Amino acid sequence: MSPEFIIKRFFYLLVTAIIVSMIVFAVTQLLPANAATMILGEYATEEALLALNAKLGLDQPAWVQYWQWFSGVLQGDFGISLRTGQAVGPVILSAFGNSAILAVFSLVLVSLISIPLGVIAASRRGRPLDLGVSLISYLGVSMPEFVLATLLLAWLASPAIALFPASGYVPFATDPLAALHHITLPVLTLTIVLTAHVSRMVRSEMVDTLESDFVRAARLRGVPKRRILFKHALRNSMLPAITVIALDIGYLIGGVIVVEEVFSFPGVGRQLILAIQNRDLPMLQAGALLMAVTYAVANLLADLAYALLDKRIQFK
Amino acid sequence: MSFPQFNRRQFLLSGAALGVSALGLPVTSAIAATPGGTLRVGLNITPNKLNPMLARVNSEYMLGEMLYSGLTTLATDMSAQPDLAIEWSSNEDATQWRFVLRENAQFSNGDPVTSNDVVASFTKLLDPETSAPGRRNLGPIKNVEADGDFAVIFDTETPFSDLPVGLTYPTAKILPASLIIESFEGFDQTPVGSGPFRLVDFKPDQVVVVEKNPDYFLPEQPLLDRVEIRTFPDASSAAAAMLAGEIDLLNEVQPTDFERVANGQGIDGLVTPSGRFLDIVMDNSKPPFNDKRVREALSLSIDREAMVELVAEGYGTPGNDSPVNGAYRYYKESSLKSFDPDRAKALLAEAGYPDGLELELVASVKPGYRSSMAVVVREMAKASGFDISVKTMDHPTYLDQVWKKGQFYVGYYNMQPTEGTIFNLLFTSDASWNETKWNNEAFDALVAEADRTTDTAKRAELYAQAQQMMSDEVPAIVPCFFDLLGAKASYVEGYTQHPRGASYGFHKVSLSKSAPTR
Numbered sequence: 001m002s003p004e005f006i007i008k009r010f011f012y013l014l015v016t017a018i019i020v021s022m023i024v025f026a027v028t029q030l031l032p033a034n035a036a037t038m039i040l041g042e043y044a045t046e047e048a049l050l051a052l053n054a055k056l057g058l059d060q061p062a063w064v065q066y067w068q069w070f071s072g073v074l075q076g077d078f079g080i081s082l083r084t085g086q087a088v089g090p091v092i093l094s095a096f097g098n099s100a101i102l103a104v105f106s107l108v109l110v111s112l113i114s115i116p117l118g119v120i121a122a123s124r125r126g127r128p129l130d131l132g133v134s135l136i137s138y139l140g141v142s143m144p145e146f147v148l149a150t151l152l153l154a155w156l157a158s159p160a161i162a163l164f165p166a167s168g169y170v171p172f173a174t175d176p177l178a179a180l181h182h183i184t185l186p187v188l189t190l191t192i193v194l195t196a197h198v199s200r201m202v203r204s205e206m207v208d209t210l211e212s213d214f215v216r217a218a219r220l221r222g223v224p225k226r227r228i229l230f231k232h233a234l235r236n237s238m239l240p241a242i243t244v245i246a247l248d249i250g251y252l253i254g255g256v257i258v259v260e261e262v263f264s265f266p267g268v269g270r271q272l273i274l275a276i277q278n279r280d281l282p283m284l285q286a287g288a289l290l291m292a293v294t295y296a297v298a299n300l301l302a303d304l305a306y307a308l309l310d311k312r313i314q315f316k
Numbered sequence: 317m318s319f320p321q322f323n324r325r326q327f328l329l330s331g332a333a334l335g336v337s338a339l340g341l342p343v344t345s346a347i348a349a350t351p352g353g354t355l356r357v358g359l360n361i362t363p364n365k366l367n368p369m370l371a372r373v374n375s376e377y378m379l380g381e382m383l384y385s386g387l388t389t390l391a392t393d394m395s396a397q398p399d400l401a402i403e404w405s406s407n408e409d410a411t412q413w414r415f416v417l418r419e420n421a422q423f424s425n426g427d428p429v430t431s432n433d434v435v436a437s438f439t440k441l442l443d444p445e446t447s448a449p450g451r452r453n454l455g456p457i458k459n460v461e462a463d464g465d466f467a468v469i470f471d472t473e474t475p476f477s478d479l480p481v482g483l484t485y486p487t488a489k490i491l492p493a494s495l496i497i498e499s500f501e502g503f504d505q506t507p508v509g510s511g512p513f514r515l516v517d518f519k520p521d522q523v524v525v526v527e528k529n530p531d532y533f534l535p536e537q538p539l540l541d542r543v544e545i546r547t548f549p550d551a552s553s554a555a556a557a558m559l560a561g562e563i564d565l566l567n568e569v570q571p572t573d574f575e576r577v578a579n580g581q582g583i584d585g586l587v588t589p590s591g592r593f594l595d596i597v598m599d600n601s602k603p604p605f606n607d608k609r610v611r612e613a614l615s616l617s618i619d620r621e622a623m624v625e626l627v628a629e630g631y632g633t634p635g636n637d638s639p640v641n642g643a644y645r646y647y648k649e650s651s652l653k654s655f656d657p658d659r660a661k662a663l664l665a666e667a668g669y670p671d672g673l674e675l676e677l678v679a680s681v682k683p684g685y686r687s688s689m690a691v692v693v694r695e696m697a698k699a700s701g702f703d704i705s706v707k708t709m710d711h712p713t714y715l716d717q718v719w720k721k722g723q724f725y726v727g728y729y730n731m732q733p734t735e736g737t738i739f740n741l742l743f744t745s746d747a748s749w750n751e752t753k754w755n756n757e758a759f760d761a762l763v764a765e766a767d768r769t770t771d772t773a774k775r776a777e778l779y780a781q782a783q784q785m786m787s788d789e790v791p792a793i794v795p796c797f798f799d800l801l802g803a804k805a806s807y808v809e810g811y812t813q814h815p816r817g818a819s820y821g822f823h824k825v826s827l828s829k830s831a832p833t834r
Contacts, residue, residue, distance in 0.1 A: 166557050266521055
């Protein structure tokens with residue numbers, strides 16, 4: 001892996017981020033109502049709207065507004081939220097930290113559960129265990145997060161059972177146990193949905209690999225079955241699994257937004273939804289940018305992981 | 317000035333209390349309150365900024381009331397009660413008012429609250445540049461000036477006997493004069509007020525924490541040590557948190573959730589009749605609604621009793637196309653308009669639509685029952701030949717493109733403190749939100765005269781005529797009023813739901829000994 005490769009990928013990442021910010025900006029220009037309309041709400045008069053638009057700089061041409069925002073970002077200033085008047089940077093970063101907790105816990109759990117599940121299903125192909133895993137996976141894949149989240153909420157957080165809190169968030173720094181207690185249901189929702197996805201992918205890759213010549217050769221040489229499964233086949237099936245997990249980061253980000261809304265969890269998703277509802281452009285831009293960069297970085301990391309797992313792959 | 321000893325609203329309230337206890341929900345009795353403890357309140361509308369003069373939603377009104385004081389506050393019978401002002405009086409024709417301030421009030425920065433601050437606050441509030449909501453709801457104030465350190469004099473353009481009530485408007489709070497000039501923007505994040513509580517933490521999208529103000533001007537109040545206000549994305553998740561015991565008080569429960577919440581263990585449901593209503597707004601200046609017969613036909617197509625059942629789940633009262641109901645002081649009872657599709661059909665034919673009329677009714681999705689009402693109207697009006705299609709849209713688009721501009725849509729309004737306020741807000745020709753463009757001069761004259769009149773009996777008569785006129789002319793259809801629905805844990809004491817929906821009185825709330833210790 002050459003330094004040029006990393007520099008090149010980093011450059012692509014930058015271009016992606018800029019294009020995303022342009023698209024988000026352009027889309028908000030097309031939406032009816034702006035931040036001034038939303039701030040004044042049902043109290044808007046013509047004069048009040050004009051005055052507030054001028055105060056917020058919303059009366060300027062779109063490209064001027066975009067340039068002002070962009071030059072601010074270059075200097076590390078993400079602007080002031082039009083809705084609350086707070087600086088966007090710290091608010092979105094703290095929200096991002098909260099979302100990252102959900103995402104990281106879910107990803108780790110997904111990897112720990114779905115890979116062994118896929119391997120077992122593939123090695124018992126066609127048998128009841130495989131059918132069971134497949135059936136559960138199908139259910140998981142076809143169940144949207146908002147349905148699953150609401151079901152879990154209505155069941156495990158109901159007053160009768162009340163195993164977990166229905167909403168809210170406690171920082172890990174204050175009380176780690178309470179923090180875990182609060183993130184259980186959101187993480188569970190994300191994990192169930194993603195596990196279904198990833199384990200199905202691992203299973204089908206494993207099935208292919210188990211039928212390939214080198215596995216048959218190993219089996220003929222008398223290599224123990226367990227060793228074939230985990231040493232030979234799994235390592236070769238890991239590449240597609242990593243691709244799926246990396247691509248699923250996009251899916252995970254979408255899931256995080258839904259889950260945060262259902263469980264009133266203060267992450268980037270809730271900030272984004274509030275920003276859209278209130279046409280809070282600086283907050284929306286920062287949130288979208290953060291998500292796009294996260295996705296791009298995750299894919300970059302996946303590519304790097306390839307090279308580590310498979311010595312034949314070299315990036316130039 | 318005088319206040320009636322007994323009025324309809326109190327009668328209704330006591331009636332409602334009886335009704336509630338008959339349903340098996342306990343009615344808390346007054347016992348000596350225990351001070352201390354933390355109250356957890358749930359909200360489903362995020363407060364954005366803390367400046368009380370710019371407050372626009374109920375959650376911001378709630379914080380404004382906790383952190384600041386006004387001159388007067390609104391009692392549940394819609395009368396003005398002392399806050400920073402301890403007494404007031406007017407000249408004979410109610411054009412000049414003198415308010416005497418208490419001398420023991422101080423801001424959280426230690427400065428005393430004086431007439432200077434009151435004058436500066438009202439000057440700022442009335443300045444169009446401030447674009448404060450409710451600027452035009454206070455009354456026809458011409459001038460405010462200090463009369464010594466602890467009295468202020470208000471002059472009004474026209475006689476206005478409701479001024480003490482007008483000044484209870486939730487944005488009319490007193491801020492320190494020095495800071496209004498130096499850094500008015502600063503109030504968005506940093507409150508400096510004389511309210512019963514002080515700000516500890518403000519994370520608008522998660523939680524707002526306030527603690528007892530030890531220097532509050534009322535002795536032994538507030539009773540609570542702390543209040544935590546948590547925000548939820550929507551009414552249903554707030555209701556779920558109430559059921560799960562994560563909050564102690566919820567001041568807004570949707571009619572569809574109410575029964576489930578009120579039946580929860582250790583939870584008391586709160587039902588308060590109110591003047592909050594949904595209306596079908598019609599543009600009276602353009603065809604087809606410039607023809608009174610069309611408006612009347614639609615009015616006759618609505619089964620009002622059924623509407624209360626279907627849209628308010630029974631927690632409401634039917635309306636007669638006037639925005640005033642029993643929750644107001646000068647409500648004039650009249651027999652309920654009947655559901656008469658045959659007569660409606662005849663009126664439509666007379667108006668030139670013998671084959672019916674095709675219309676598009678717009679409803680925002682916030683709050684949810686706007687679109688429910690639109691759908692019910694569509695179905696009810698079918699019988700009289702109205703072919704209505706319902707178009708729902710998200711709230712920002714509605715505000716931008718339909719509200720005050722559309723020809724046919726569902727409006728949603730909170731109860732106002734007086735008849736004059738609601739008429740002048742929506743239905744007079746120079747109303748702030750003259751969405752119906754009814755522009756009826758006789759009605760304008762009637763309302764203006766009632767606003768000026770100090771004689772209670774005369775006012776009652778004038779407002780009764782105004783209500784009758786709306787019912788006859790149908791500038792808008794007001795099919796039903798909504799009760800305010802809320803819920804509290806049984807150990808929360810001293811909380812009274814306010815019919816106006818924008819006043820809370822947390823300084824009087826306490827937790828009983830049976831409250832869980834946290």
